[in-house]
Amino acid sequence: MAASRTGPNMTQIAKAVGVSSATVSNALSGKGRVSPELVEKIRAKAAELGYVPSSAGRALRTGRSNVLGLVLPDISNPLFPQIAQAMESAASDAGYGVLIADSRGDVTTQTQAIARLIERGVDGLVVIPRRGTRIGSVSCPVAMVDTPSTPGNTVSADHWEGGAQLARHLLDLGHRKFLFVGHDRASNVQNDRIGGMKSALGNDVSHETIWIEPMLRRQGDDASLGLLGHVTSGVTAIAAVSDLHALRVLTELQTAGIKVPEQVSVTGFDDLVFAPVVTPSLTTVHMDMTRIAQIAIAALTKEIEGPRTTTVTNTGEIDTPEIDHKNGATVQQTVKADTSKVSMKLMVRASSGPAASPDTQARMEKLYNGD
Amino acid sequence: MAASRTGPNMTQIAKAVGVSSATVSNALSGKGRVSPELVEKIRAKAAELGYVPSSAGRALRTGRSNVLGLVLPDISNPLFPQIAQAMESAASDAGYGVLIADSRGDVTTQTQAIARLIERGVDGLVVIPRRGTRIGSVSCPVAMVDTPSTPGNTVSADHWEGGAQLARHLLDLGHRKFLFVGHDRASNVQNDRIGGMKSALGNDVSHETIWIEPMLRRQGDDASLGLLGHVTSGVTAIAAVSDLHALRVLTELQTAGIKVPEQVSVTGFDDLVFAPVVTPSLTTVHMDMTRIAQIAIAALTKEIEGPRTTTVTNTGEIDTPEIDHKNGATVQQTVKADTSKVSMKLMVRASSGPAASPDTQARMEKLYNGD
DNA sequence: GAACACTGATTAAACGATTAATCACGTCAT
DNA sequence: ATGACGTGATTAATCGTTTAATCAGTGTTC
Known part of the structure; x- marks a missing residue:
């Protein structure tokens, strides 16, 4: 039950052409000194x-697998497809494969998942941490994608500024009474988004925040969010931290007979796949995952291909100046070495509209309640 | 710039203990003959x-990478998280890693993606094909996950039977006039689902099918499906081929002031993440992805670890009888070698209810239209 | 014309794990 | 006592690629 390799190897090509295997290697990689004619012949x-190089042989010799690990907090997260697609694409462009690992929302599992990836010999890791978990020291470069406010973050969307954009949009529409809907107090991303929104509001604006997760835990998964009460008390804009929750809000309001956006505007985050197809289509904030992925992968490949070979062995300089000439291929943009944020894009759709005046609101409410 | 391995290798362990590296290998793998005390010491x-075996070295020697490739038609598919999670988990249990590849909905890209995975040395492929694409001959075992009616399929949900279940549920509720909502005529999965639903209907039941994709192409992405017309003409049950489309239907109806499920029942497929959280929560049909993944992975590992080493070299027997004693670890269920289907599970939620009688319906309609 | 540089190729040694073949040694039966 | 056998270990080859070191020529230069 030995190695079941199918195709030929370098030695066979070498024999067929009548040269040494080293020459074949040099010819195919373009590294050594081989005459043009011979290169062509080889x-x-x-x-x-139909020669296919053996990644195992190469990996063994070079010490690099050309594979990156993608550690996800919870694959069932609906944002995940975007992330995975962008990462796979960026990695592929840079010549890397992507090995996935799901941490199923659990920190212990996350640690195990990382360990498994390391054992598989990945050259680097992209970690999207569970709720701002710190990653223990690992023996390979790591790019963290979380929020700018997380220590150790490499790249992320500027959730704060995205929130501010969204809030300004709603302010422009005349809204002065906001309800923010979060899921989980511990999430850095959600806190950034809500923080950003709040930061854009003036003194004349009132706001309140509710958190879904604790409500569900107390009242069961099909608990109502009690939005009707908030609407009755004058809220005209409900901003959720994710489209998923915005959808929950939207359908709950619609079932209660409240018109969106005539009576209440509803907004989300992430521009999930269903955001444009629901009625009314969802106003949300889009993340440029492609760019985030490019930056993360570029930061990783730079460190992998750069000088600092292993963990923290050398104490001195951290600067890595002379290595930007060789990767003129894929990502052209400059990549900030330390931590960078990518701005988000407001997607104005049909679920946000002018704030109803208190009069209008009272009238409509009467219409619906008193039949 | 040599190999940047961090940890020790077998030789170092061997030296430290005072034995040969072969003994270390045997001790750690439990294969050769090593005395119990020595095993413990090693x-x-x-x-x-902190020894971590080099996967490259092992792969080179054994000819197996212990990595599988997962080829996805379109990562942005909202069902993908479930698939990826289930596959990763099943593969991980069987000792394999999962390398992902996105074919971005394109057949050419799919071919390239497969080629890249092969070059990376995967031991097998799980392919979720784009619209029933046939996979050209590849040099490693392949498990296809599509529909039972696709030739070459390895395992899949029994979409037909799932459709039948759903239709029976709606029949039991008294519905006699159905509208099926598909996206794309070319999809095997969608045809199976609709076919299954139709097969369960009797002669006294009328039904019609609309396809979203052509409508969008003609009228733009925010086109209305014109559901109001169907409802007015007496449709009481609208069954979409996916929760994503069911959501579109649901919100369009709600916006039009039609009550779900009082006036019209709405159902989907796939039990996507938002299905339970919208109001009314979505009646749908759930796929047991965990089981599908287990079967797919088991079929793959069996073929990988089994006798048939490469492609189609040997013409004779396809039976592989004597290899079921060694995998008593993970998947206990018997795995049908050829093609197997996994039954789906009906999830009855709030969006389906008793059919409104024609009278009731007319009355409610009057109430809403004539205010 | 001899030292020298340059070109185009080869040699051989890794990388780390696996494993068939072998060996040393003690036990046991004949 | 001698050959057969079993046990616990070692030896050495192998997987396929990369690359530093080397080498044989061919011009070049002073």
Whole structure:
């Protein structure tokens, strides 16, 4: 039950062409000194035989697998498809494969998942941490994607500024009484988003925040959020920290007979796949995952291909100046080494509209309640 | 810039304990003949030094990478998280890692993605094909996950039977006029689901099918589905082929002031993450992805670890009888070698209810239209 | 014309784990 | 006592690629 390799290897090509295997290696990689004609001949023979380099052999020799690990907090997160797609694409462009690991929302599992990836020999990790978990020291470069306010973050969307944009949009529409809907107090992302929204509000604006997760835990998964009460007391804008929760809000309001956006505006975050297809389509804030992924991958590959070989062995300089000439291929943008944030994009759709005046509101309410 | 391995290797352990590296290998793998005391000593030393086996070295020698490739039609598919999670989990239990590849909905890209995975040395592939694409011959075992009616399918949910279950549920509630909402005529999955639903209907039941994708192409992405017309003409049950489309239907109806499920029942498929959290919560049909993944992975690992080493070299027997004693670890259920289907589970929630009688319906309609 | 540089190729040694073949040694039966 | 056998370990080859070191030529230069 030995190695079940199918195709030919370098030695076979070498024999077929009549040269040494080193020459084949040099010809195919373009590294050593090989005459142009020979390069062409070797290329042709390799193609003819359907040669596929053995990643195992290469990995063993070079010490690099050209595979990155993607550690996800909870794959069932609806934002995950976007993340995975963007990361896979960026990694693929940079010549890397992506090995996934799901931490199922659990910190212990996350640690195990990371360990498994390391054992598989990944060259680096992209970690989207569970609720701002710190990652213990690992033996390979790590890029964290969380929020700018998380220590150790490498790159992320500027959730705060995205929140501010959204709030300004709602302010412009005349809204002065806000309800923020969060899921989980411990989430850095959610706190940033709500913080950003609050920061844009003036003194004449009132706001309140409710958290879904504790409500569900107390009252069961199908608990009502009691939005009707808030609407009756004058709230005209409900901003959820995710489209998923915005959807919950939207349908709860619609079932209660409240018109969106005529009576209440509803907004979300993330621009999930369903945001444009619901009625009314959801005003939300879009993350440029493609760019985030590019930056994360670029930061990682730079560190992998750069000088600092292992963990923290060398104490001295941290600067890595002379390595930007070789990767003129994929990501052109400058990549801030330390931590960078990518701005979000407001997507104005149909679920946000002018604030109803208190009069209008009272009238409509009467219409619906008193039949 | 040589290999940047961090930890110790077998030779170092061997030296530290005072034995040969072969003994270390045997001790850690439990394969050769090593005295129990020595095994313990080697184990201890390995743990002490923090030994992590080199997957590259092992892969090179054994010819197996212990990595599987997961080829997805379109990562942005909202069902993908479930798939990826289930596959990762099943693969991980079987000792395999999962390398992802996105084909971005394109057949050419899919071929390239598969090629990249092969180059990375995957031991097998799980392919969720784009619209029943046939996979060209590849040099490693492949498990296809599509529909039972697709040739070459390995395992899938029994979409047909799931559709039948759902239709029976709606029939039991008294519905006699159905509207099916599909997205794309070319999808095997969607055809199976609709076919299954139709198969359960009797002669006294009328039904019609609309397809979203052509409508969007003609009228733009925010096109209305014109559901109001169907409802006016007596449809009481609208069954979409996916929760995503069911959500579209639901919110369009709600916006039009039609009560769900009082006037119209709405159902979906897939039990996507938002299905339980919208109001009314969505009646849908759940896929047992965990089981599907287990079967797919088991089929794959069986073929990988089994006798048939490469592609189609041997013409004779396809039976592989004597290899079921060694995998008594993870998946206990018997795995049908050829093609197997996993039954779906009806999730009855709030969006489906008793059919309104024609009278009731007319009355409610009057109430809403004539105010 | 001899030292020298340059070019285009080869040699051989890794990388780390696995494993068939072998060996030393003690036990046991004949 | 001698050959057979079993046990616990070692030896050495192998997987396929990369690369530093080396080498044989061919011009070049003073």
